[in-house]
Amino acid sequence: MKRIFYTILFALAVFSVSAQEATSGELEKRLSALESENGRIRERLFSMPKVSGFINIPYDYAVLPGGETSSSSFNIKRARLKITGQVARKIEYCMQADFAGTPKLVDAYVKYKFKPWLGFQVGQSKTIFSLENKVYVPLVLETIEYTNSSNALAGSADVSGMKSTGRDVGVSAFGAFLHRDGYDILEYAVAVYNGNGINAKDNNKSKDFAAGININPCKSLTVAASAYFGQFGKEYYHRDRYSIALKYEDSRLHFRTEYLYGSTGSANGTFETQGGYAVLGYWMLPCLRPIVRYDVLQRDTESAVLQNEYLVGLDYWPVKKHLRLQVNYTYTDYSSINYKNMHKLAVMLTAAF
Numbered sequence: 001m002k003r004i005f006y007t008i009l010f011a012l013a014v015f016s017v018s019a020q021e022a023t024s025g026e027l028e029k030r031l032s033a034l035e036s037e038n039g040r041i042r043e044r045l046f047s048m049p050k051v052s053g054f055i056n057i058p059y060d061y062a063v064l065p066g067g068e069t070s071s072s073s074f075n076i077k078r079a080r081l082k083i084t085g086q087v088a089r090k091i092e093y094c095m096q097a098d099f100a101g102t103p104k105l106v107d108a109y110v111k112y113k114f115k116p117w118l119g120f121q122v123g124q125s126k127t128i129f130s131l132e133n134k135v136y137v138p139l140v141l142e143t144i145e146y147t148n149s150s151n152a153l154a155g156s157a158d159v160s161g162m163k164s165t166g167r168d169v170g171v172s173a174f175g176a177f178l179h180r181d182g183y184d185i186l187e188y189a190v191a192v193y194n195g196n197g198i199n200a201k202d203n204n205k206s207k208d209f210a211a212g213i214n215i216n217p218c219k220s221l222t223v224a225a226s227a228y229f230g231q232f233g234k235e236y237y238h239r240d241r242y243s244i245a246l247k248y249e250d251s252r253l254h255f256r257t258e259y260l261y262g263s264t265g266s267a268n269g270t271f272e273t274q275g276g277y278a279v280l281g282y283w284m285l286p287c288l289r290p291i292v293r294y295d296v297l298q299r300d301t302e303s304a305v306l307q308n309e310y311l312v313g314l315d316y317w318p319v320k321k322h323l324r325l326q327v328n329y330t331y332t333d334y335s336s337i338n339y340k341n342m343h344k345l346a347v348m349l350t351a352a353f
Contacts, residue, residue: 049085054352117175129228131245133166149275164197187214237265324350
């Protein structure tokens with residue numbers, strides 16, 4: 001009887017072990033299948049495009065000396081839609097259109113990051129000239145309007161007559177060295193452009209060249225310099241530009257300043273332009289900072305006319321990264337009686353997604 005009992009007990013033990021082994025094997029197979037499926041899902045998510053955008057809705061009220069109203073108007077300043085993504089681990093793409101006014105393609109480029117010290121970009125984007133033009137896109141810019149000095153020399157409302165939102169079509173190489181915790185000490189970029197603005201082929205046989213370098217002694221401090229050389233139009237008028245900038249930014253304080261100089265050819269000969277700005281902001285609350293800015297532009301250095309702008313404003317984000325309200329008061333003062341000074345109050349609501 002005991003033999004029968006032990007035989008049955010042994011058989012049950014063997015069966016139990018076999019069942020556990022089978023169960024463990026089955027679990028391993030299921031886990032492996034789940035990991036494979038998760039990998040496929042991650043790859044699908046990785047390759048999916050990301051859609052974002054924003055709308056700028058300003059109201060401007062401007063008064064000339066004597067109380068004459070120069071403007072009083074609402075406007076749709078920008079209505080941007082942006083699509084970004086990756087086709088591979090090191091290859092990114094970006095397309096951005098603006099539907100305010102006449103719809104137009106703003107950005108369209110492919111970027112390949114070969115190594116931290118070398119990458120390439122082909123297509124239409126911001127040029128690498130001027131710190132304000134390259135880095136301070138509308139959602140980052142502290143004020144409603146860009147400075148007159150960068151507008152006049154970086155292509156947005158250039159003294160050469162070009163209006164290209166500071167962008168062009170071409171190819172660039174970029175990279176960074178001496179990586180530290182959260183930043184690189186040295187950054188560079190060089191580029192070749194058509195020199196004819198956005199959404200346009202070159203209108204002459206020459207190409208424009210640009211180069212920029214940023215030195216970051218620490219995470220909060222940047223010293224930047226850039227240069228741009230080229231020819232525009234069928235007449236091959238020259239357009240040369242130089243800039244040097246300083247930026248400091250920590251969790252509360254923000255300060256930057258930049259000097260820009262340009263030499264431009266025209267039917268009446270060469271003229272030189274210079275300008276600069278300084279902007280200061282301080283986050284009193286995580287969502288609120290006051291802004292002050294001084295901007296000066298001399299469109300032709302042979303003329304004594306200076307365009308000075310003094311700005312005070314507030315930058316308020318009631319919903320961080322998604323809803324923004326800006327209020328700017330600007331006083332424009334010309335050093336010549338041939339130009340009219342102006343007071344301007346501007347309020348702009350921005351919604352981003």
